[in-house]
Amino acid sequence: MSKRDYYEILEVSKSASPEEIKKAYRKMAIKFHPDKNPGDKAAEEKFKEAAEAYEVLSDGNKKARYDQYGHAGMNGGGGFGGGGFGGGMNMDDIFSQFGDIFGGHFGGGGGQQRQQLRGSNLRVRIKxxxxxMVNGTQKTIKVKKMKLAPGATSKTCPTCHGSGVQMKVMNTMFGQMQTQTHCGTCQGIGKIADKIPAGANSQGLIKEDEEVTINIPAGAREGIQLNVRGKGNDAPFGGTPGDLLVVVEEEVDAHIKREGDNLHQELYISFAEAALGTHKEIPTVGGKVKIKVDAGTQSGKILRLSKKGLPSIDSYGTGDMFVHINVWTPQNLSKEQKDFFEKQLANGDMVAEPSGKEKTFFEKVRDLFD
Ligand SMILES: [Zn+2]
Structure with missing residues (x-):
């Protein structure tokens, strides 16, 4: 039998690009694949023929040799230094060399091991x-979780006899091949429920409250998630429990507002304190701090307490605390106070006297970011 021309086999022109050759081979390989043509010897021959053609035409050197000398150039003789094609490829070669071309249409499945079933994760929020958040803490919370019910027992899965896998026989180009899949009866665990106490589900699990103590590391922030291993739902029959995922929520502080690593708080002082000056104790995350308010302090002044904010998460820095001062205008004056202020007004004392050096609101805001 005379050998057919490789280009003819793949039905491509001599000027076909490597991509076109690859595509053409893929088409042939799928068309004549033994899985699609079981027992058809002619299809198998064509499948091998196409693989041989592709083996040559997809290799630059071999293709050049073939283009120049035809099949004569492919037989290893004539000073070409061996490596010729010889007596055709066998199926194993084809599959191992060009398997990727089939793009996962064919081929055996990967081996699967008995599954260690994991319980599902539980998610809770913690304020x-x-x-x-800054210093870290320990919290004990109550979670509702699925636990293996007392008295629940299991037995070996009758379908897979405890292996967790089922064998499936597939016809592939290697001939018959066994592949493994998870056992459908036990979902791969190898065990199924035997005795199920009242109230438990078909997997022997029952919902119960459990107290869990959670260590919160210093530097936690709103939205971060802590993973407490093994404190989630139990898995049925000897699997590993899931995890407890703790999402941190920031408790809204009545006095202190957070802005990145910086903290802000309002400080109200009386009219007299603003005029005469005073000392005030203010809360910070590190405890109370005494600050000085100068005599003649104007409402709206912002005091900056360096490094009294939060430690930065992504750098070594620490934010600042900004104290926004509000001067409280007296609202219910006594007769005496009223007389005093009226006298001031009549005398032309105590009037607003901006020096022109007062900072505008916008300048104050800008200063915060300097
Ligand atoms: Zn099973």
């Missing part, structure tokens, strides 16, 4: 105040 922390600023101090707890």
């Amino acid at each position: 922390l105040n600023l101090e707890e």
Whole structure:
């Protein structure tokens, strides 16, 4: 039998690009694949023929040799230094060399092991105040979780006899091949429920409250998730429990507002304190701090307490605390006070006297970011 021309086999022109050759081979390989043509010897021959053609035409050197000398150039003789094609490829070669071309249409499945079933994860939210987030803390919370019910027993899965896998026989180009899949009866665990106590589900699990103590590391922030391993739902029959995922929520602080690593708080002082000056104790995450308010302090002044904010998460820095001062205008004056202020007004004392050096609101805001 005379050998057919490789280009003819793949039904491409001599000027076909490598991509076109590859595509043409893929088409042939799928068309004549033994899986699609079981027992058809002619199809198998064509499948091998196409693989041989592709083996040559997809290799630059071999293709050049073939283009120049035809099949004569492919037989290893004539000073070409061996490596010729010889007596055709066998099926194993074809599959191992060009398997990727089939793009997963064919081929055996990967081996699967008995599954260690994991319980599902539980998610809870936990509220922390600023101090707890900065310094870390320990919290004990109650979670509702699925636990293996007392008295629940299991037995070996009758379908897979405990292996967790089922064998499936597939016809492939290698001939018959066994592949493994998870056992459908036990979902791969190898065990199924035997005795199920009242109230438990078909997997022997029952919902119960459990107290869990969670260590919150210093530097937690709103939205971060802590993973407490093994404190989620139990898995049925000897699997590993899932995890407890704790999402941190920031408790809204009545006095301190957070802005990145910086903290802000309002400080109200009386008219007299603003005029005469005073000392005030203010809360910070590190405890109370005494600050000085100068005599003649104007409402709207912002005091900056360096490094009294939060430690930065992504750098070594620490934010600042900004204290926004509000001068409280007296609202219910006594007769005496009223007389005093009226006298001031009549005398032309105590009038607003901006020097021109007062900072506008916008300048104050700008200063915060300097
Ligand atoms: Zn099974």
